[in-house]
Amino acid sequence: MLKLEIVTPEKKVLDETVDSVTVPTASGEAGILPNHAPLISALKPGILSYSNRGATERLAISGGFVEVSSNRVSVLTDTAETAEEVDADSARSQREAAEKALATHATAALEETEPDRERLDAANARLQLVAGK
Numbered sequence: 001m002l003k004l005e006i007v008t009p010e011k012k013v014l015d016e017t018v019d020s021v022t023v024p025t026a027s028g029e030a031g032i033l034p035n036h037a038p039l040i041s042a043l044k045p046g047i048l049s050y051s052n053r054g055a056t057e058r059l060a061i062s063g064g065f066v067e068v069s070s071n072r073v074s075v076l077t078d079t080a081e082t083a084e085e086v087d088a089d090s091a092r093s094q095r096e097a098a099e100k101a102l103a104t105h106a107t108a109a110l111e112e113t114e115p116d117r118e119r120l121d122a123a124n125a126r127l128q129l130v131a132g133k
Contacts, residue, residue: 002034004050006059006075013059013080018050021073023066024125030066032073039068043077045122047129060086060129062122079122086126095123 004021006014021032024046030039043066049058064077098120105113 001071002032002036003072004075005073006048006061006077006080008077008080016050016052018052021048021050023048023075024061025066032068034071036068036071039066041066043075045118046125048075048080058083058129060122060125063118081126081129083129083132086130088127088130091123091126091130095120095127098123 001017001019002021004014004016004018005012019033023030023032023041024044026042026044029046030041032039043061043064045063046061047058048061049056051057059080059082061075061077062079064075066076067074098116101116102113102120105116
């Protein structure tokens, strides 16, 4: 079993014992099972999922960091929302604003558009979670 802790600047979102965790890292999705090797990684906006006794729960996160050590998974993120907490209209507005910003800066260097791309990824993750995908 893994001890999963998810913390945002406002609150501790989750503190549970789970069977497995999947996180969206900067280099792709990472599956974490008991006795996983120690790991520290940046997270990108996306869907974090965890399983406990056959039931899978999902949260939209906005990026951050994950640390895995001694069967403990610590996730530090700016936001973590369940499907019930996501405001779909707000997420759609955020996606449209990010898409417009990216279109405006289409010729800008990749590093300059990183914040807009992260906002777009976060909005898409929230909408994906609401849609149940």
